[in-house]
Amino acid sequence: MKSYTIGELAKEVGVNMETVRYYERTGLLPKPPRNDSGYRQFPEEAVVRLRFTKNAQRLGFSLREIRELLSLRLIPDSACLDVKEKAEVKIAEIDKKIGELKTLREALKELSARCTRVTPINECHFLEVLQDSRGGEP
Amino acid sequence: MKSYTIGELAKEVGVNMETVRYYERTGLLPKPPRNDSGYRQFPEEAVVRLRFTKNAQRLGFSLREIRELLSLRLIPDSACLDVKEKAEVKIAEIDKKIGELKTLREALKELSARCTRVTPINECHFLEVLQDSRGGEP
DNA sequence: ATAAACCCTGTACCATAGTACGGGGTCAAG
DNA sequence: CTTGACCCCGTACTATGGTACAGGGTTTAT
Numbered sequence: 001m002k003s004y005t006i007g008e009l010a011k012e013v014g015v016n017m018e019t020v021r022y023y024e025r026t027g028l029l030p031k032p033p034r035n036d037s038g039y040r041q042f043p044e045e046a047v048v049r050l051r052f053t054k055n056a057q058r059l060g061f062s063l064r065e066i067r068e069l070l071s072l073r074l075i076p077d078s079a080c081l082d083v084k085e086k087a088e089v090k091i092a093e094i095d096k097k098i099g100e101l102k103t104l105r106e107a108l109k110e111l112s113a114r115c116t117r118v119t120p121i122n123e124c125h126f127l128e129v130l131q132d133s134r135g136g137e138p
Numbered sequence: 139m140k141s142y143t144i145g146e147l148a149k150e151v152g153v154n155m156e157t158v159r160y161y162e163r164t165g166l167l168p169k170p171p172r173n174d175s176g177y178r179q180f181p182e183e184a185v186v187r188l189r190f191t192k193n194a195q196r197l198g199f200s201l202r203e204i205r206e207l208l209s210l211r212l213i214p215d216s217a218c219l220d221v222k223e224k225a226e227v228k229i230a231e232i233d234k235k236i237g238e239l240k241t242l243r244e245a246l247k248e249l250s251a252r253c254t255r256v257t258p259i260n261e262c263h264f265l266e267v268l269q270d271s272r273g274g275e276p
Numbered sequence: 277a278t279a280a281a282c283c284c285t286g287t288a289c290c291a292t293a294g295t296a297c298g299g300g301g302t303c304a305a306g
Numbered sequence: 307c308t309t310g311a312c313c314c315c316g317t318a319c320t321a322t323g324g325t326a327c328a329g330g331g332t333t334t335a336t
Contacts, residue, residue, distance in 0.1 A: 055238060056242070058235070058238075059235055059238055059239055060196065060198025060199075060235075072246075072249060083250075084249075084250050087246045087247075087249050087250040091243055091247060091250065094239050094242060094243045094246070095243070097196070097197055097198075098239050098240065100193060100196075100197055101197055101232050101235055101236050101239070102236065104194070104232060105229055105232045105233070105236070108226075108228050108229050108232070109225075111210060111222075111225050112225040112226055112229065
């Protein structure tokens, strides 16, 4: 099947070529095979993986975390329960993020609604949202 | 009412003192009044604002975006419709994030479920998730 | 067969978001 | 009245996530 040069891959996903090399260096993309003149030949999967990475990044995951997410599916079968555990940790993290985003969304919604008419918005308890974590004494 | 020294503020919210100064420098926290010897005296609101900032950051907002969010509520009444518009843009962004997080969550959930028993997980279409944006030709 | 477009490596540089540190003043308790 | 904890400023350093060359080969279309 078809393979991608680095330029094709970068263009397909909409990232810089240098970024692809950077990801390869840092282990986010596995080192692809090379042709006789040393050109990288990325498999289809690299597109998927790279796209996943960029999307996950926009969701607030660091490259380290993305590396963890990606590694979950590659662990040998023996470590299956370990994978399950890690997946569940990630799920919990994600649930928390979703919850907080919803809260923030509501606050913005309220702000937006209030702003419809000419009422001044001097007092909008917009900030007071997202108050959960790190509340009091350590 | 009570005011906070920089150390108290930092401790209360669980950040480094230097971070507070950094935020002041970059306009995320308004410059607080000083006492006679030049010590910062942060009002209660600084706690709220700082906490908001740290939380929003965990949700994947950059400091620049957080500055935008925070500024929404401070714009003079005249710009009310502008605020509404900006708020709605943010809401849309947040909705997208929530949607993608849910998708990712489902994928992880499936992975986790599959990992319960001794079945090998060689083929888990976990990556293929989050495929929406930046699909084809520009 | 030659120019344009593409790829290689290595190194340097950039922005963002802090963190650390030196040198010095301030305040509170013993 | 001094010692330790706290604060000031300025500057420098760090990690992360890229970007940008320079100097050199390769491929492709004319």
